Amino acid sequence: MSPPSHWPSNIRYISTCTYHSSVSPATRVFLTQGESAAPKTFDGPSSVAIKRISDSAHPAHGQFGLFAAKKIKPHAHIVDYVGEIHCDERESDYDLSLFRNATLNVGIDACRTGNEGRFVNDYRGIPGQDKPNAVFVEVRKPSGELGIRIESCRLIKKGEEIVVSYGKAWWLARKDKDFAFMHARLSSKGFSSFLAFYSCARVQPHHSSRSFSLHRPQCLHNNVSRVAAKRSIHSSAPLRAQKDPYQVLGVERDATAAQIKKVYFQLARKYHPDTSTDKGAQEKFVEIQGAYDILKDEKKRQMYDQYGATSQEPGFDPNAFSGFSGFQGFGGSSFGGKESDLFSQLFQGMSGMSGGRGFSQSARGGVEDGMTLRMPKRGDAPISGKGNPGDLLVRINVTPSKDFSRQGNNLYHKTRLPMHVALLGGKVRVPTLDGDVDVRVPGGTQQDEEMVLKGRGVPSPHGSDAGDLFVAFSVQLPRSLTNHQRQLIQQYADDIEGRTSETTSNSNEASAADDDAVQHDAQKKNADFKKGNEKKRRATA
Numbered sequence: 001m002s003p004p005s006h007w008p009s010n011i012r013y014i015s016t017c018t019y020h021s022s023v024s025p026a027t028r029v030f031l032t033q034g035e036s037a038a039p040k041t042f043d044g045p046s047s048v049a050i051k052r053i054s055d056s057a058h059p060a061h062g063q064f065g066l067f068a069a070k071k072i073k074p075h076a077h078i079v080d081y082v083g084e085i086h087c088d089e090r091e092s093d094y095d096l097s098l099f100r101n102a103t104l105n106v107g108i109d110a111c112r113t114g115n116e117g118r119f120v121n122d123y124r125g126i127p128g129q130d131k132p133n134a135v136f137v138e139v140r141k142p143s144g145e146l147g148i149r150i151e152s153c154r155l156i157k158k159g160e161e162i163v164v165s166y167g168k169a170w171w172l173a174r175k176d177k178d179f180a181f182m183h184a185r186l187s188s189k190g191f192s193s194f195l196a197f198y199s200c201a202r203v204q205p206h207h208s209s210r211s212f213s214l215h216r217p218q219c220l221h222n223n224v225s226r227v228a229a230k231r232s233i234h235s236s237a238p239l240r241a242q243k244d245p246y247q248v249l250g251v252e253r254d255a256t257a258a259q260i261k262k263v264y265f266q267l268a269r270k271y272h273p274d275t276s277t278d279k280g281a282q283e284k285f286v287e288i289q290g291a292y293d294i295l296k297d298e299k300k301r302q303m304y305d306q307y308g309a310t311s312q313e314p315g316f317d318p319n320a321f322s323g324f325s326g327f328q329g330f331g332g333s334s335f336g337g338k339e340s341d342l343f344s345q346l347f348q349g350m351s352g353m354s355g356g357r358g359f360s361q362s363a364r365g366g367v368e369d370g371m372t373l374r375m376p377k378r379g380d381a382p383i384s385g386k387g388n389p390g391d392l393l394v395r396i397n398v399t400p401s402k403d404f405s406r407q408g409n410n411l412y413h414k415t416r417l418p419m420h421v422a423l424l425g426g427k428v429r430v431p432t433l434d435g436d437v438d439v440r441v442p443g444g445t446q447q448d449e450e451m452v453l454k455g456r457g458v459p460s461p462h463g464s465d466a467g468d469l470f471v472a473f474s475v476q477l478p479r480s481l482t483n484h485q486r487q488l489i490q491q492y493a494d495d496i497e498g499r500t501s502e503t504t505s506n507s508n509e510a511s512a513a514d515d516d517a518v519q520h521d522a523q524k525k526n527a528d529f530k531k532g533n534e535k536k537r538r539a540t541a
């Protein structure tokens, strides 16, 4: 298929998504073999044109945008968002989240390969566009493949730019990255671009992105959530990848229960930590147990076969994949420090559903990013008008925390430890979900050593034990020492190295004098610098 006009020569034009090697076979099955949706009338790419943006007031001036090549009716399928489906981490401005939960993070990246959809801009700052006229919609295609398409929200006139919302969080996450760049442009090109980025970024009080961009659900229409979700790139705690249990046990996918059991016993014997001399035996043994736990249970196995590793996560709801097509799970493993923060983004983007009513709802402690909550009878009324409304399935989207990262119900916090406390022992103040606590640190605590605060993690939504809080220590060395401190440390060094203090006292004095000279010099330079600034200020005033 030949690319449309203005297609950049360095990007491969494709009409269907490709799959990167980071997508495991089980994930691929989940992504491609879902319940298919009824096809929607679709004009194909003929309804759009890629154009270079020549309007200097447009914040993406000089780049490209997607335009209506003819009149587009409301709620029409404009074009698919096509690219490379992947499960690895990427820093790409064309990477849209396709699916995410606690173990799986799937994106469609159209950076190097894609179709017209990759040129759709955000409406913010574009003259004459005060709202998006299109949305990203997650769909199961007639083939059963999970995908994203761009649909119109309203009538779009021929020649009009097609614009979506990337979500406030996307802009907030970009703020820091763009600030310096935009600032540089400000002096030469005026305000418009800067304001477009900065003003959008400022309005977001909190967000669930960890370190990069993300899009969020924008408008919900009927039972379909419209969402544009940029995947965030760094998890503050790595996602635990559930290994393919068939691979772990080395059995075929159609192995019988008896075959699986036999292999399991062989492997368990081989890697039993009490008897095995194998280096990684313990880890391997745990893996084998995990794999057998899934495959020995008919129901778990069937869920795994159908939905992959994600099906084994707490709170997994298979119904969520057919009825609810939201895909806003981007908060990742980080989460809000206090429970109120934890849920502050719950139900974000829900207004428009249930006849346009927005609402809020509290949730039990311990829910995780990517979990689905079912709210009986809060869904849409049947099209026929008769009968009860359906259930509302809410995918949880957890706000990241500056204090903690999260894995399952366990929390992780890194705290600074002054050198003398690390050496001699003492107390440090550590944040927990219930407020700060003093933790006693033993003398001789090493860099990155961890302490576990039992039960101070996330409460389990299923009523079982709460997780633990792991506190890792980062030992802080002083950058400079006073003479007295230097002497004390020197004595310590002498003691360790078996020197007498006399032999070092002379050289010590010399080096302290050198240091004093250096410090004095630095202070003087600093003062000169301040004076220089003061002079400059006076000159410009």
Ligand SMILES: C[S@@+](CC[C@H](N)C(=O)[O-])C[C@H]1O[C@@H](n2cnc3c(N)ncnc32)[C@H](O)[C@@H]1O
Pocket (backbone or CB within 6 Å): 059, 060, 063, 064, 065, 093, 094, 118, 119, 120, 121, 122, 123, 124, 125, 126, 196
């Ligand atoms: C998915 S691409 C959109 C297509 C892009 N304009 C191009 O020519 O390749 C996203 C990038 O477009 C630019 N962009 C999109 N909407 C924008 C807006 N409202 N203001 C400023 N830049 C925007 C940003 O550079 C962003 O990283």
